[in-house]
Amino acid sequence: MSFELTKPLLDSLRGDVAEGRDSAIQAVLGELHPADVAAMIDRLGLDEAVYVYRLLESETAAEVLIELDEDLREELLNSLTSREIAEDVLEHIDSDDAADVMADLSEDKQREVIALLDDQEQREDIQELLTYAEGTAGALMAKELISVRTDWSVARAIVDMRRQAQKVEHVYTIYVVDKDDRLFGILPLKDLLFNAESTRTLIKHICQTDAVSVTTDTEVDEVVNRMKKYDVVVLPVVDENDVLVGRITFDDVMDVMTEEAEEDYQLASGISEDVDATDSPIVQVRARLPWLLIGLAGGVISSRIIAQYEGQLRIDPAMAFFMPLIAATAGNVGVQSSAIVVQGLASGSMEGVNLLARMWKELRVALITAFVCGSVIFAINFALEQSQALSYTVSIALFTVILTAAMFGTVIPLLLDRMKVDPALATGPFVTTLNDIFGLLTYFTVGHLLYDLLP
């Protein structure tokens, strides 16, 4: 199976929609995986998307819906009645996806949909999942899992598993619980299939008891780290009493990883909302303009600082030549230092490292870089036959600015992290702007002092 989304394919689908060739659309999309159908619908306008969506069989439609781009999904859901959502969508998807769909609805519509669900267990599952705070294991988990009791025999367990398996599409492991439903261990399918045991053996004697688990309030970052670290395909989730309440599968964790990487990258690039190349210009402007305005404010502050030193610029207009160099280097160093801290925090490699130790290490890096950069620029200015005062000013200011930018860059993300703000913010325009301002201030202060001393 291999599918490539091409422009001709999209154009032909659009043509079919415009001409109302329903059976052609159904024939084309019927061949595809729901994820590929979703990728195509993502490219259509809302009206076209709704039209195509309504042509899909309800089981496929539900799977397509949960794969759609979030914005489009929300709009599409608004075009469905509560009954359609309850009977055609929620019937066919897992509880975690169902909770995601519900979260897109208004509270009134949520109540209506819930009331229309026939299956009481499903109703309770969805309601429970909606109670967990976003960003926790509880909000990410699904209720569908297969569990057996420690005191069951293999034979009894297999009978019960068959029954349970009808509700669980993908089974990776069987969970073992005690009589109070507390997680006791796991039983990988492989062990059950290939380790020939007597069917009278008790489950507790053959299961693995060192299962990695998380609690409903574990943060998703920790969920990701634990799954990656221990290479487990599905994590059991327990409540505060150790009772097994759900499971988180690798695919949901991969989605979280992608979202988090995108978020960090966007924060570092000065984009504040989750936007995509396919979003409308207005949405993109909304995500980007605030950062540009912060940068602009920084620029205005810089202009005021420089204005204070207008006298200095009249003494030597050549001082203006090196302002961009100072500001840019301050920004670059600050971003580098922050990036190393941000990644260290994300990967956990900074666990058990204290602030001062981190700063001392960064200071050593900064001292070497500052010395090299200061010397290089001094040599260049010597070659360019700049005045002694200007050459010393530029090199000394550059040296100082690299050290301070490195310290800012190290401290700010650590502080943000302690304040429970995403430290990736520190690699974005906000901190670059701060470093720009501070760099120029340093430059003119040094210049002001040195021009009195040197020829």
Next chain:
Amino acid sequence: MSFELTKPLLDSLRGDVAEGRDSAIQAVLGELHPADVAAMIDRLGLDEAVYVYRLLESETAAEVLIELDEDLREELLNSLTSREIAEDVLEHIDSDDAADVMADLSEDKQREVIALLDDQEQREDIQELLTYAEGTAGALMAKELISVRTDWSVARAIVDMRRQAQKVEHVYTIYVVDKDDRLFGILPLKDLLFNAESTRTLIKHICQTDAVSVTTDTEVDEVVNRMKKYDVVVLPVVDENDVLVGRITFDDVMDVMTEEAEEDYQLASGISEDVDATDSPIVQVRARLPWLLIGLAGGVISSRIIAQYEGQLRIDPAMAFFMPLIAATAGNVGVQSSAIVVQGLASGSMEGVNLLARMWKELRVALITAFVCGSVIFAINFALEQSQALSYTVSIALFTVILTAAMFGTVIPLLLDRMKVDPALATGPFVTTLNDIFGLLTYFTVGHLLYDLLP
């Protein structure tokens, strides 16, 4: 199971190493998951790490080794003899990890180790894996898998699977091949366990035939995308004749995702090698200094450009005030535009979108932002009672610079991508520096023209 790496724990381990309390070390580490042992060893110096490593049982040691930080692993491997690597390490790990270990060794040592492997199949597997180019599915896959033939009965298949299962630690799905070993379909363990079929049924009648697969030369980006898109826990890998040659599991793909996200983030932050907070200052300087020197070169070029306009600065020194604002905004806009393209390329949401369409969309975003920013700064300059010439110069230059930076930011990553260079490079200091220079050039050109026209 829950483990937290703390400073007291590390200090106590260091103390045990210093005093040679071997049994204490073994007692502490024996309780831990290999991944946690690796995380602790990662924090030790090389000598301490080697000491601790040699205290581990060989099976645990092998698992710890593959979890170690790459630099440390390479150094640690250098301290092991070829026989130790062949018998203590490679014996206990999967073929994909074995190939990774081999790749760390010199060619001579590789040959020695290979010659010491008793198991011919293992030898061939490792040699085969070493032939695939880095960054392809072939280099990522493991040879360990369970496959059955289309024309086997369920009963015969189960007997054979049990034999094969001894070599495969984690089994997620069974692969079904035809008589020429070509991939025919898959048989999830769940189906085998719970869908009660007659044991005489032929495998081809019960397996799923729409398996998502990749070929050995599929790029890892595509492997990641396909696993995420289709939510499959393990991807079969086939050669050019469709013959099943290996499988890629979710945990390896998660590692790739993490590496790629880190790489993009580092490129965007001006860090050229894969460095970590734990790397030595010298390693960090090596990764960071080149970018700072590029920025410095850009700064020198900027200084030459401004020097050309020294006459202009003498006419109005206040023009210098707004240089940082222009340069910073150019940089910010360029990074935003590039980031959106880089993410679109990574997520596949830009498939089937052509260059001109992308530029037109970005131009609309840029026009709105440029208009807002230009107006805001005009109002500020009016309030600050700047001269008419300066106010118009700053606003017009800012407007122009936002448009050009957005276009640069869009085109450059797309060009890099076509040249098979990582487009994330475009969000780093290199392009920011270019935008700085171009921004200042625009500013002074506009100023030069307007000061002749306006009071």
